[in-house]
Amino acid sequence: MPDNVLSSSTDAKTCLQRVNTLMASPAAKALLDPDSKKGSRRFKIMNVCGGHERSISMSGIRNALHPSIELIPGPGCPVCICPEEDIYQAIQLALNEDIILLAFGDMLRVPVNTSKKTIRTLQQAHAAGADIRAIASPLEARQIALQNPHRAVVFFVAGFETTTAPVAGLIAEFIPDNLSFLLAARLTWPAVAMLLESDIPGFDALIAPGHVATIMGGNEWQFAINQFQIPTAIAGFTPESLLTAFYSVLRQQLEQRLFLDNCYPQLVTQQGNISAQAQLKQTMNIVDANWRGIGIIPQSGFALKAAYDQHNARLLFDDYEQQARRHRGAMPAGCDCAKVVLGKLYPYECKLYGRTCKPDEPVGPCMVSDEGACRIWWVHGAPRNKTKA
Amino acid sequence: MSDSMRLKTHYISLAHGNGGRYMRELIEQLFAHYLANPLLNTQTDAVSLSLNGSDIAFTTDGFTVNPLEFPGGTIGSLAIHGTVNDLAVSGATPKYLSLNAFIEEGLAIEQLERIIKSMAEAAQQSGVAIVTGDTKVVPKGECAGVFFATSGIGIKEKNINLGLDQIHTGDQILVSGSVGDHGTAVMLAREQFGLKGSLQSDADSVYPLTKTLLELPGLRFMRDPTRGGLASVCYEISQAINQEVHLFEHKIPLHKQVESVCEILGYDPLYLACEGRVVAIVAQQNAQQALSQWRQLSTGKDAQIIGEIRKGSAHVVLETELGGERILQELEDDPLPRIC
Numbered sequence: 001m002p003d004n005v006l007s008s009s010t011d012a013k014t015c016l017q018r019v020n021t022l023m024a025s026p027a028a029k030a031l032l033d034p035d036s037k038k039g040s041r042r043f044k045i046m047n048v049c050g051g052h053e054r055s056i057s058m059s060g061i062r063n064a065l066h067p068s069i070e071l072i073p074g075p076g077c078p079v080c081i082c083p084e085e086d087i088y089q090a091i092q093l094a095l096n097e098d099i100i101l102l103a104f105g106d107m108l109r110v111p112v113n114t115s116k117k118t119i120r121t122l123q124q125a126h127a128a129g130a131d132i133r134a135i136a137s138p139l140e141a142r143q144i145a146l147q148n149p150h151r152a153v154v155f156f157v158a159g160f161e162t163t164t165a166p167v168a169g170l171i172a173e174f175i176p177d178n179l180s181f182l183l184a185a186r187l188t189w190p191a192v193a194m195l196l197e198s199d200i201p202g203f204d205a206l207i208a209p210g211h212v213a214t215i216m217g218g219n220e221w222q223f224a225i226n227q228f229q230i231p232t233a234i235a236g237f238t239p240e241s242l243l244t245a246f247y248s249v250l251r252q253q254l255e256q257r258l259f260l261d262n263c264y265p266q267l268v269t270q271q272g273n274i275s276a277q278a279q280l281k282q283t284m285n286i287v288d289a290n291w292r293g294i295g296i297i298p299q300s301g302f303a304l305k306a307a308y309d310q311h312n313a314r315l316l317f318d319d320y321e322q323q324a325r326r327h328r329g330a331m332p333a334g335c336d337c338a339k340v341v342l343g344k345l346y347p348y349e350c351k352l353y354g355r356t357c358k359p360d361e362p363v364g365p366c367m368v369s370d371e372g373a374c375r376i377w378w379v380h381g382a383p384r385n386k387t388k389a
Numbered sequence: 390m391s392d393s394m395r396l397k398t399h400y401i402s403l404a405h406g407n408g409g410r411y412m413r414e415l416i417e418q419l420f421a422h423y424l425a426n427p428l429l430n431t432q433t434d435a436v437s438l439s440l441n442g443s444d445i446a447f448t449t450d451g452f453t454v455n456p457l458e459f460p461g462g463t464i465g466s467l468a469i470h471g472t473v474n475d476l477a478v479s480g481a482t483p484k485y486l487s488l489n490a491f492i493e494e495g496l497a498i499e500q501l502e503r504i505i506k507s508m509a510e511a512a513q514q515s516g517v518a519i520v521t522g523d524t525k526v527v528p529k530g531e532c533a534g535v536f537f538a539t540s541g542i543g544i545k546e547k548n549i550n551l552g553l554d555q556i557h558t559g560d561q562i563l564v565s566g567s568v569g570d571h572g573t574a575v576m577l578a579r580e581q582f583g584l585k586g587s588l589q590s591d592a593d594s595v596y597p598l599t600k601t602l603l604e605l606p607g608l609r610f611m612r613d614p615t616r617g618g619l620a621s622v623c624y625e626i627s628q629a630i631n632q633e634v635h636l637f638e639h640k641i642p643l644h645k646q647v648e649s650v651c652e653i654l655g656y657d658p659l660y661l662a663c664e665g666r667v668v669a670i671v672a673q674q675n676a677q678q679a680l681s682q683w684r685q686l687s688t689g690k691d692a693q694i695i696g697e698i699r700k701g702s703a704h705v706v707l708e709t710e711l712g713g714e715r716i717l718q719e720l721e722d723d724p725l726p727r728i729c
Contacts, residue, residue: 016711054655060713127400136654137583237652239711359721360410370655381704381716 015243016064022247023066027254032068042070043253044202045246046343048192049076049209050371051237057380059239069246072203073376074343075191079106079369081291081341082158084329086184088112089320090156091122093182094130097317100148102141103156104163105134106369109362113332122156138166145179154313156182162211164284164302165276171304172279175311182313183304186289188212189220190300195342196228202343205231205249207242210264217272218262225258236264283308292365293331293338337364340373347374354378408617408662409720432553432629434475434612437545444547446481448472449540457504457534459578461571461590462664465508468537470592470664471615473515477599478611478667480551481543483515488522489538494529501535515594517541546603553629555609561676562634562696565598565667565689566591567642568619572661573650584653588646593665598689601682607672608679614668620659620717622668623696623705633701636717639710640695659707660720670698 022028023043033040047053053073056062062071075081087110094101103122111120119125126132135141138155145153153176157167164185171181188209195201208221213234224232231252235245241263248261262268280302289301304312314321331337335357336350347353347366357363359375366372404411421431428436435448452468462470469486476483488508492501512519519539574590595613602608614622619641627634643658651658665688671679676694683689705717 012711051655058657058709058715059711060707060709060715061711062713064709064711064713127402139583360404379718379721381706381714381718 012239020066044070045205046072046074046203047207048074072343073373077371078159080365083290085325099152101132109368138170145176158184168279168283171283180311180313185302208234210236213268233261335364337366347377435479444545446543448475452537462592463507465504466511469511472539472541474595474613476543477596480549481545483543486541490524491536560698563669566691569647569658569661571664573647591665607675610670618660627703633699634705635699636696642691
């Protein structure tokens with residue numbers, strides 16, 4: 001892999017300065033405004049990780065960057081695209097069966113599309129008496145199952161590769177008989193591939209997610225260069241790493257010298273975490289999967305292998321599987337979360353954003369999760385800065 | 390509309406206790422609505438009362454924490470420091486405390502003894518005496534080990550006039566030490582996330598910090614940031630004075646460990662609790678003096694001037710190290726660890 005154009009130890013201010021200097025260069029001007037006319041276009045960089053978007057918002061990079069650079073939050077929030085029918089199933093299971101339902105904290109507040117008089121979130125189901133527990137680490141699932149040997153424990157797993165790999169590790173190592181999984185886990189790259197295959201991807205360069213690449217290997221993102229000729233860099237979660245990646249993709253574009261740049265060399269290798277990948281392979285198949293509001297994306301979901309049927313909550317509680325909900329169960333009426341997830345709209349361009357949809361009473365899932373662009377923008381004060389997007 | 394419909398939610402949720410918007414609405418729209426009287430001001434830490442020509446400050450506070458013991462303190466020392474600090478930031482010298490203990494059936498006496506011992510030490514160090522009290526035991530499951538409530542009385546010097554209404558444009562904002570230590574230390578002590586560290590809670594009496602500033606002519610307002618953290622205190626100030634609270638990110642003291650834990654879990658340290666810090670608003674010409682007075686104290690050695698009051702709309706604006714800006718909003722729901 002070619003050397004980084006900026007060392008990862010350079011401080012954020014220097015990184016910012018170099019990006020902005022490069023952006024002000026005649027070459028950049030020619031790229032964005034080939035006819036020297038007014039209203040030149042902007043260089044659009046998409047990130048596909050809620051952690052990246054959070055770091056960008058928290059460090060105020062957006063309004064410190066040259067105005068010709070546009071940073072677009074893309075599909076980076078697993079909670080946001082978790083199918084409504086799966087959340088509905090988890091709620092019904094928790095309400096009607098004598099089980100302990102485990103989920104990651106973010107999932108508890110995501111509403112399903114039922115009437116406001118009904119129980120619409122796992123949090124409400126908990127208040128109504130269901131035994132629902134938020135956990136932070138998959139290891140807690142095993143512990144809770146062992147502590148409650150006479151009860152069925154169902155772990156509702158939504159997440160990307162980073163969350164799914166430890167779950168696979170848990171399964172591969174040892175799972176108690178009473179622990180089963182309602183798996184709604186997804187892979188990140190197929191959604192990006194789907195965008196790039198569409199007529200209007202909506203971005204000029206890609207920032208690949210550092211945590212996902214840590215597990216799956218940097219090589220997984222090589223397709224963006226090889227098949228789609230999109231400048232791509234893998235970034236970590238500090239402003240320095242992100243700015244180094246912005247510098248890299250901009251320079252790749254200007255010099256027409258594309259390569260998959262690794263701006264998170266502290267953790268990311270080309271091959272990734274081989275043993276985590278082996279555990280994923282051992283326990284899960286990769287299947288076509290539904291993304292809420294977006295539809296089926298080929299080969300984008302994880303499903304438990306047949307060897308683990310007795311731990312597959314979808315089979316153990318198949319009465320609760322409601323495929324018919326898939327049609328009713330996209331985003332709520334008027335909610336543009338799906339477009340926000342795909343980077344087609346900025347959060348504030350949704351009619352509901354900040355009006356009927358706020359973090360305390362979220363309508364769409366992007367306002368629920370700390371990885372969701374709407375919540376990130378709202379919490380860090382984007383309403384005030386919306387003209388500077 | 391029934392009176393209880395004033396609140397948007399139908400049931401109490403944990404968010405009603407987090408120091409953010411839900412809690413403010415609960416207090417304003419239910420408690421203050423029914424209990425209003427000329428002395429009740431929900432925006433102050435302690436009420437000032439005049440009795441026989443002496444000015445006294447009076448306050449009360451309740452304490453629940455899980456776990457009961459954590460690095461740097463226990464629920465017992467917390468129950469002293471919390472009430473002492475509310476009196477101190479209102480400009481008073483804390484004197485006498487009352488104590489209520491709600492104890493859960495099944496709590497080990499040995500643990501309770503450790504907790505009461507740490508309470509006694511904290512009271513002695515803070516120069517206060519617990520002069521009356523009561524205990525109740527509740528059945529198992531009705532409280533988590535032990536809950537405490539303490540009320541306190543302090544003596545106020547004459548001519549001390551601190552308050553949100555004293556704050557002017559150009560005033561400087563000081564914080565006495567690193568923020569988010571208590572919230573992080575308690576989180577680590579829960580061992581829920583499998584994270585370990587040597588971080589200590591900052592739980593302590595802030596009276597030495599407040600006392601040293603009281604003589605300063607430009608002292609406008611003091612507050613100890615507890616639940617909701619530094620950001621919530623700044624938010625409250627911005628709303629009360631209807632001006633911009635402008636903070637400089639690189640000036641805010643932050644422990645490396647707090648930063649790391651927050652990075653892993655996706656929390657914002659500016660919203661995490663402190664239990665032994667003071668935020669002071671001081672006139673520009675006195676700010677350096679205030680800072681050097683604080684830095685002479687062991688609990689104030691890391692003090693910083695972290696921002697200023699600016700003309701502008703009622704927002705808390707954090708100027709980041711990169712020269713960008715972000716807004717610190719009012720705390721909504723309690724933060725949950727993220728997934729990705």
